[in-house]
Amino acid sequence: IKARPCGGDLAAGERFLKTLVPFVWRKHLDFAAIQDAHDMRLRIREHRGLNGRVTVEGHNMKLGQGGIREIEFFTQTRQLIAGGRDPHLRDRTTVGGLSVLAAKGWVPPEVAAELTTLYRAHRELEHRLQMVGDAQTHNLPVTAEGVARIAAFCGESEAAFRTGLLERIARVDTLTDGFFAPAEAEAGPELSEAAAKIVAGWIHYPALRSERAQAIFRRLRPQLLKQLDRAANADEALRALDGFLAGLPAGVQIFSLFEANPTLIELIIDIAGTSPGLARHLSRNAGVLDAVIGGSFWTAWPGTASLRADLVKALDEVPDYEKKLDTARRWVKEWHFRVGVHHLRGLVDAFEAGKSYADLADAVVGALWPVVVAEFARKYGPMPGRGAVLIGMGSMGAQRLNAGSDLDLIMVYDAAGVEDSAGPKPLATRPYYARLTQAMVTALTAQMPEGRLYEVDMRLRPSGRQGPVATSLQSFTSYQEDEAWTWEHLALTRARVLAGDPDLAGEVEAFRRDLLQRKGKGSTVRADVASMRERLQAAKPAKGSWEAKNGAGRLMDVELCAQMAALIAGSPARGVERQIAAGAVAGLSQSDQTALLDAYRLLWRLQCGARLLTEGPLEMDSLGEGGRAFLLRETGEPSAEALTARLETVTGLAEAVIAAQMEQEA
Incomplete structure (x- = not known):
C-alpha cells in the first residue's frame, strides 16, 4: 500500500507497481484480510513475548500491544477490503487513509479522528525516543530513570507520563482489537433430526474444504441457524440455504464477508427462503454481495444516463x-x-x-x-x-x-x-x-x-x-x-x-x-393479426391457471392487440399502455382499454415476479411460502385462491375484447 518509486528509473517503478495493482487491490471486497492481519498481529505478539500485561519500561511503541503498527494494520486492512472497488481509498499515508475511510463510510468519523490523534502521539513519542538515543529505536527505556528522562523531554511529570501513555495504549488496543479479533462461536438453536442431518452434510461442500473456511464458518453457523429459526418456514429456508452453500465454489471470502457484516446473513436467508433462483445466482456470483455494503446499494435508481x-x-x-x-x-x-x-x-x-x-x-x-x-x-x-x-x-x-x-x-x-x-x-x-x-x-x-x-x-x-x-x-x-x-x-x-x-x-x-x-391502413391488418394469433395460441398454449405470458387474454395476447391498435392508429408509441391508449383511434372504447390494461398490469406483475423466483413454469405448490407471499404482495391479493379468481376474471374480459377487435371489419 505504501510503496512508491523513490530512485532510479521512476517510470519503470510506476509501471512495476501498476502491474501489482490487481494482486494488492482485489476486485471483490477482501474481508479475509481481517483474519490475515489478526494472525499477523498474534504472531508479532508471540514472537516478541508481548501477550502479557503492558508495562511502560521497555514497551515497543511500534510493534507492541496498542502501538503504531496496530493503527497501521487497522487502516491498511480496511483499505485492502474495499480499495479494489474504490481507488480513492488507496492513500499511502496512515492519517490520509483514516481520513478517506471515514469520508467513505468505512470507519466511523469519531474513531478515525481518535486513532489519528493517538497515532500522532505515538509517533511523536517514537521520535523523541530516537532523538534521545540517537538511534532507530521504538523501545521505551528499561529503567525508571530512563522513563523519567523521556517524561521530562515530553514536558510531563513521570506519573502523568506513565498514566497518559498506558491510557493511550489501552485505547488503541480497544479500538483496533474489536475489529480484528474474531468473536467466540455462539451456541446455536436446537435442530430437528432432519435439519441436523442437512447441517451435518455442509462439511462436505466445496466451500468448506479448507481449515480456514471451516474455522470462520464455525463462528458463523450459529448466526445462520438463528436467522433460519426466525424464518416463516424454517425447514423450507434451511433447504434453500443448503442449496446456496452447495453451489459455492469457495468459502473463505464470502464467509469472511458475512462475519464482518452480520446484516448480510439476514439478507441471504431472506433471498434463500424466497427466491431459490436468485440464491442459485448468488452462489455462483457471490461477488455481487460487495455492492450491498459498497454504500449505494439502497439508494434511488440512477437512470440510464x-x-x-x-x-x-x-x-x-x-x-x-x-x-x-x-x-x-x-x-x-x-x-x-x-x-x-x-x-x-x-x-x-x-x-x-x-x-x-x-x-x-x-x-x-x-x-x-x-x-x-x-x-x-x-x-x-x-x-x-x-x-x-x-x-x-x-x-x-x-x-x-x-x-x-x-x-x-x-x-x-x-x-x-x-x-x-x-x-x-x-x-x-x-x-x-x-x-x-x-x-x-x-x-x-x-x-x-x-x-x-x-x-x-x-x-x-x-x-x-x-x-x-x-x-x-x-x-x-x-x-x-x-x-x-x-x-x-x-x-x-x-x-x-x-x-x-x-x-x-x-x-x-x-x-x-x-x-x-x-x-396500418391496410385492409387485411386485422385478419392477418387474427391468423397470427391463432398460430401463436396453438404453438404456445397456457400452462396452468397461473400462466402469465401465453394463452388467450394473457400477456402476449394483450401485447399483440396493443401493437395492432398502434399500427392501425399509426402511433409511434412503443409501450403497451400508450399503444392501448392510442387504440381509441382504432376502435378501442374506454371500457375496452380498461379491460386490457387491468389484465396487462396484473399479468405483468405476475410475470415479472415469477421470473425473479424461477426460470421454469410458475407452479405455486413448488414456490414455497416465501415465494407465494412475494407474489401475493406484488399482485395485491390476500390469497392464492383470490389471485386465481382475479386472473380468470381479467383474462376472460381481455380475451373478449381482443377477439372482438380481431373480428371487426376494416
Whole structure:
C-alpha cells in the first residue's frame, strides 16, 4: 500500500507497481484480510513475548500491544477490503487513509479522528525516543530513570507520563482489537433430526474444504441457524440455504464477508427462503454481495444516463478488450442483483423493476457498442460509409424487461456507396457489417470467467432466420415497404434505436413513424393479426391457471392487440399502455382499454415476479411460502385462491375484447 518509486528509473517503478495493482487491490471486497492481519498481529505478539500485561519500561511503541503498527494494520486492512472497488481509498499515508475511510463510510468519523490523534502521539513519542538515543529505536527505556528522562523531554511529570501513555495504549488496543479479533462461536438453536442431518452434510461442500473456511464458518453457523429459526418456514429456508452453500465454489471470502457484516446473513436467508433462483445466482456470483455494503446499494435508481456513464468509466480503466467484456459482466451482475433484491423486498414494484432492467440493458448496449466497434476497426478498419445503428425490438424496444429477459436486436447500416473497409484486413461492406454484428452479439453472449451478459435473439430482422444478420438501410426500407408481413410491421411498432450514428438513427426512426402511419391502413391488418394469433395460441398454449405470458387474454395476447391498435392508429408509441391508449383511434372504447390494461398490469406483475423466483413454469405448490407471499404482495391479493379468481376474471374480459377487435371489419 505504501510503496512508491523513490530512485532510479521512476517510470519503470510506476509501471512495476501498476502491474501489482490487481494482486494488492482485489476486485471483490477482501474481508479475509481481517483474519490475515489478526494472525499477523498474534504472531508479532508471540514472537516478541508481548501477550502479557503492558508495562511502560521497555514497551515497543511500534510493534507492541496498542502501538503504531496496530493503527497501521487497522487502516491498511480496511483499505485492502474495499480499495479494489474504490481507488480513492488507496492513500499511502496512515492519517490520509483514516481520513478517506471515514469520508467513505468505512470507519466511523469519531474513531478515525481518535486513532489519528493517538497515532500522532505515538509517533511523536517514537521520535523523541530516537532523538534521545540517537538511534532507530521504538523501545521505551528499561529503567525508571530512563522513563523519567523521556517524561521530562515530553514536558510531563513521570506519573502523568506513565498514566497518559498506558491510557493511550489501552485505547488503541480497544479500538483496533474489536475489529480484528474474531468473536467466540455462539451456541446455536436446537435442530430437528432432519435439519441436523442437512447441517451435518455442509462439511462436505466445496466451500468448506479448507481449515480456514471451516474455522470462520464455525463462528458463523450459529448466526445462520438463528436467522433460519426466525424464518416463516424454517425447514423450507434451511433447504434453500443448503442449496446456496452447495453451489459455492469457495468459502473463505464470502464467509469472511458475512462475519464482518452480520446484516448480510439476514439478507441471504431472506433471498434463500424466497427466491431459490436468485440464491442459485448468488452462489455462483457471490461477488455481487460487495455492492450491498459498497454504500449505494439502497439508494434511488440512477437512470440510464448515469448507469452508462458509470460503465463507460469502468471500461475505460481496463486496457484489454476481453477484460473490458468481463468488467461489463461483473458490473451488470451487481446492478441486476440490486434490482432483484429491491423487487424481492418490496422497495420497487414490477413496473419499476421492469424499467430498471431495461435501463441496465440500455446502458450495457450503449457502453459496449463503441468498445466493440473500436476493437473491430483495429483489425478491419472503420465502418464503411455512414456506419450502423443497433435497434432494440420487442420488450427491449418497449423498455420493459424482467429478470430473465433476452434482448431482441437487429442491425441496420448505410455504406453510402462504399464497397470496402480501409484497414489492415479490408473487408467488403456486407461481410464487414455481418461480422461486426456477430462481434457485438458475441460481446453480449459469450461465456467468460464472469459469465455472460444476455441471450440475444435476432429473429426479428428482415426475413427472420433466413435473412442476413446485418441489413443495409436500402434493403431494410424496401423490404418493409414491399415484402414485410403484417406481423413484421407489428414488431416495428416497438423498434427503438439503442446505439450507433445519430443521423442514421434519426433517419431510421423517421422511416418507422412514416411507415406505421401508412401500413396500418391496410385492409387485411386485422385478419392477418387474427391468423397470427391463432398460430401463436396453438404453438404456445397456457400452462396452468397461473400462466402469465401465453394463452388467450394473457400477456402476449394483450401485447399483440396493443401493437395492432398502434399500427392501425399509426402511433409511434412503443409501450403497451400508450399503444392501448392510442387504440381509441382504432376502435378501442374506454371500457375496452380498461379491460386490457387491468389484465396487462396484473399479468405483468405476475410475470415479472415469477421470473425473479424461477426460470421454469410458475407452479405455486413448488414456490414455497416465501415465494407465494412475494407474489401475493406484488399482485395485491390476500390469497392464492383470490389471485386465481382475479386472473380468470381479467383474462376472460381481455380475451373478449381482443377477439372482438380481431373480428371487426376494416
